[in-house]
Amino acid sequence: MDTTHSLRGYGGADAYLRNCPSRTVLDVLGSKWTVLIVPSLTSGPMRFGELRRRLDGITQKSLTQALRHLERDGLVTRTVYPTIPPRVDYALTPLGEEASALLESLRAWAEDHMTDILTARTAYESRPDPLPV
Amino acid sequence: MDTTHSLRGYGGADAYLRNCPSRTVLDVLGSKWTVLIVPSLTSGPMRFGELRRRLDGITQKSLTQALRHLERDGLVTRTVYPTIPPRVDYALTPLGEEASALLESLRAWAEDHMTDILTARTAYESRPDPLPV
Numbered sequence: 069m070d071t072t073h074s075l076r077g078y079g080g081a082d083a084y085l086r087n088c089p090s091r092t093v094l095d096v097l098g099s100k101w102t103v104l105i106v107p108s109l110t111s112g113p114m115r116f117g118e119l120r121r122r123l124d125g126i127t128q129k130s131l132t133q134a135l136r137h138l139e140r141d142g143l144v145t146r147t148v149y150p151t152i153p154p155r156v157d158y159a160l161t162p163l164g165e166e167a168s169a170l171l172e173s174l175r176a177w178a179e180d181h182m183t184d185i186l187t188a189r190t191a192y193e194s195r196p197d198p199l200p201v
Numbered sequence: 202m203d204t205t206h207s208l209r210g211y212g213g214a215d216a217y218l219r220n221c222p223s224r225t226v227l228d229v230l231g232s233k234w235t236v237l238i239v240p241s242l243t244s245g246p247m248r249f250g251e252l253r254r255r256l257d258g259i260t261q262k263s264l265t266q267a268l269r270h271l272e273r274d275g276l277v278t279r280t281v282y283p284t285i286p287p288r289v290d291y292a293l294t295p296l297g298e299e300a301s302a303l304l305e306s307l308r309a310w311a312e313d314h315m316t317d318i319l320t321a322r323t324a325y326e327s328r329p330d331p332l333p334v
Contacts, residue, residue: 098233098235103227
């Protein structure tokens with residue numbers, strides 16, 4: 069795929085092609101942390117610490133990295149207020165707002181089908197023996 | 202979160218909680234390869250080699266691993282036909298069929314917004330200097 073061409077119009081994007089940058093968009097979009105962070109911000113800007121509490125168990129490093137990726141990709145803005153100590157807010161951009169509904173559906177699907185999937189995993193792990201090939 | 206409880210009903214799932222297994226569902230669902238494999242199978246079963254050609258650039262190892270995760274999670278079935286050489290088909294389960302539309306939307310969103318996101322990345326990387334904090 070010709071990246072220059074794909075930059076000129078949506079028509080050029082095809083995630084099935086190895087060099088299409090839409091694959092790197094999928095990497096960010098499909099990340100578990102993106103799925104949890106972006107919909108959290110639909111109700112308004114949040115501080116780092118608030119996000120960290122909302123995403124139970126996330127490490128400081130993972131949250132920093134996830135937010136940096138979202139900022140780089142134009143889904144989230146980071147605003148520093150010159151207070152002492154400085155206050156840093158994260159908010160959705162219009163693009164982030166647009167992605168939010170889709171990510172919310174993904175999370176809802178995962179939650180709604182968790183039991184089916186855990187049942188499938190148990191069955192898979194208790195199979196009599198591996199199939200050939 | 203009490204996993205036993207969550208197995209009994211959908212109501213218990215909450216991906217914002219660190220021990221909720223729905224987070225592991227998100228890991229599989231959000232994977233770039235899942236997003237590309239599952240919708241590919243909506244038109245019917247495919248063989249390993251066909252999938253490998255469809256997902257341009259995927260390594261044999263990555264495809265094997267992705268298909269194993271999808272089989273384990275009950276989204277894909279793997280059928281071995283005792284021919285010489287053996288023929289192995291991959292097909293969607295009803296659960297996989299159900300996930301497919303959502304994953305298709307995710308891919309379409311990534312492709313449709315690729316240009317916006319690449320533009321944001323260029324702007325981010327050419328910022329004058331890093332913000333404090």
